[in-house]
Amino acid sequence: MPARDPTILALDFDGVVCDGMAEYFVAAWRTWRRLRPSVGLDPPRGLVDRFARVRPVVETGWEMPLLIMALLAGVSEAEILERWRPNAFLAELGRARDEITAVLDSVRDEWIAADEADWLDHHRFYPGAIERLRRLANGPTRIVVVTTKEGRFAQKLLFRQGVDLGAEDVYGKEAQRPKPVILRELIEPSSTARSLWFVEDRLKTLDAVKRAPALDDVGLFLAGWGYNTARDREEARRDDRIVLLSLEQFGGDFPTWVEA
Numbered sequence: 001m002p003a004r005d006p007t008i009l010a011l012d013f014d015g016v017v018c019d020g021m022a023e024y025f026v027a028a029w030r031t032w033r034r035l036r037p038s039v040g041l042d043p044p045r046g047l048v049d050r051f052a053r054v055r056p057v058v059e060t061g062w063e064m065p066l067l068i069m070a071l072l073a074g075v076s077e078a079e080i081l082e083r084w085r086p087n088a089f090l091a092e093l094g095r096a097r098d099e100i101t102a103v104l105d106s107v108r109d110e111w112i113a114a115d116e117a118d119w120l121d122h123h124r125f126y127p128g129a130i131e132r133l134r135r136l137a138n139g140p141t142r143i144v145v146v147t148t149k150e151g152r153f154a155q156k157l158l159f160r161q162g163v164d165l166g167a168e169d170v171y172g173k174e175a176q177r178p179k180p181v182i183l184r185e186l187i188e189p190s191s192t193a194r195s196l197w198f199v200e201d202r203l204k205t206l207d208a209v210k211r212a213p214a215l216d217d218v219g220l221f222l223a224g225w226g227y228n229t230a231r232d233r234e235e236a237r238r239d240d241r242i243v244l245l246s247l248e249q250f251g252g253d254f255p256t257w258v259e260a
């Protein structure tokens with residue numbers, strides 16, 4: 001991979017730029033209570049920590065209340081990390097994923113409407129990440145956020161930090177296309193040579209990009225500070241294409257990302 005600065009830097013949001021673990025858990029718990037109204041008001045002690053440890057398996061938000069369902073049903077963390085099958089829990093619950101998504105999004109919208117400051121307080125940004133984005137905002141590299149979250153939530157969080165990305169630079173769940181398809185669209189329209197680097201904290205997503213056609217030149221980086229396991233990071237370290245990135249590197253200039 002050439003060390004020249006990329007034309008486009010595509011960033012996943014959760015686990016790369018923003019640590020919203022506190023928010024994910026509260027939103028997931030409230031969603032779970034709406035799906036199962038008989039559940040008590042407060043989550044059992046320690047559930048938040050168990051949830052945080054298995055969070056690396058989540059691709060999209062609708063899986064989060066199902067993680068709570070699995071943990072409460074006594075499925076072990078190891079079992080979840082090895083073989084997460086959200087569709088089995090979906091079937092047991094008797095709900096469609098779109099229904100759960102709609103409940104989760106309305107939980108978030110109602111939370112923001114009721115107390116936006118409290119919602120924002122449940123997120124933190126990784127040290128140096130916002131500063132890095134602000135520095136890039138005035139440079140030649142275009143920043144694009146590619147997230148499975150609703151784009152407006154990511155946009156709002158970034159805007160409050162002084163990073164004002166337009167809707168055309170935030171690809172959220174509403175785009176309804178898998179990340180490899182979005183990445184292909186980002187490099188397609190140009191006839192001139194473009195380089196695209198993609199930073200993501202979920203190894204399976206990077207693997208999907210590796211398998212996708214026409215994305216062979218995309219630089220792939222696993223955010224080692226995000227929601228992944230030691231095993232994921234080890235796999236990335238051994239991978240001949242994926243680069244395991246540290247938060248320190250992320251905060252530095254592009255050439256340091258690909259230094260051996």
Ligand SMILES: [Mg+2]
Nearest residue numbers: 012014015201
């Ligand atoms: Mg992520």
